[in-house]
Amino acid sequence: MATVNETPLPVRESGRESGRRRTWPGYTAAAAALGYAAPHFWWGAGVAAMFPGDFAGAPKDNMEAAIGYWGMGAVAVFGAVLSLALVSPWGRRIPALLIAVPAGIAACGMTLWGFTYFAMQYLLAADRVVSSPAFAAKDAHPQAAWGLFWYGLFLLWGITLGIAARQRLRERPARRR
Numbered sequence: 236m237a238t239v240n241e242t243p244l245p246v247r248e249s250g251r252e253s254g255r256r257r258t259w260p261g262y263t264a265a266a267a268a269l270g271y272a273a274p275h276f277w278w279g280a281g282v283a284a285m286f287p288g289d290f291a292g293a294p295k296d297n298m299e300a301a302i303g304y305w306g307m308g309a310v311a312v313f314g315a316v317l318s319l320a321l322v323s324p325w326g327r328r329i330p331a332l333l334i335a336v337p338a339g340i341a342a343c344g345m346t347l348w349g350f351t352y353f354a355m356q357y358l359l360a361a362d363r364v365v366s367s368p369a370f371a372a373k374d375a376h377p378q379a380a381w382g383l384f385w386y387g388l389f390l391l392w393g394i395t396l397g398i399a400a401r402q403r404l405r406e407r408p409a410r411r412r
Contacts, residue, residue, distance in 0.1 A: 257406075260398035261322030265315040267392035271385075272311035279304030314341065314392075321399040331407045335400040342397030349390030352382055 277284060279301045320326030320334050 257402055258322040260395040260402065261318045264318035264321075264392055264396040264399055267388055267395065268311045268315035268318060271388055271392065272308040272315070275304045275308035275311065279308065314396075317341075318396055318399060321396075321403045326403075331403050335403045338396055338400040338403075342393045342400060345389045345393030346397065347393075349386045349388070349393055352386030353390075 274284070281301070317334060317338055320329055321338060326334065
């Protein structure tokens with residue numbers, strides 16, 4: 236008597252659950268981008284809240300610094316829009332390579348930048364740092380709690396943006412031969 240292979244059929248997820256699984260990296264990257272943008276706008280306005288260093292001679296006295304903060308905030312808002320374009324229906328109108336490749340490059344840079352803080356923390360704790368640039372040693376000092384927040388935010392932003400970019404590229408329809 237012949238036996239029938241009784242492998243269970245795959246269970247299909249509802250569209251809602253599947254959509255959430257695919258979109259969370261883009262939404263997380265957008266939230267991290269906006270979390271980075273917001274303080275840059277208020278630092279540009281001269282508010283010192285959450286500033287990771289000495290705010291003396293702040294933007295209210297230095298127009299170039301204010302413009303720089305506002306510029307970084309605007310770049311981060313653009314990053315949030317790019318993150319959302321990777322996972323939103325309106326982003327499907329944009330060719331995948333046009334948004335996923337720049338997002339992937341940015342993701343690599345932000346992940347490496349965020350990782351540097353934690354590598355420096357390890358090297359400082361292990362007494363392996365002989366010399367370093369002043370800003371790097373100051374940011375990586377164990378007492379610099381804001382460094383943990385900002386570099387952690389870069390790490391989160393970079394990793395989730397990379398995941399969203401990879402997913403967008405994988406969803407591309409195969410070329411017809």
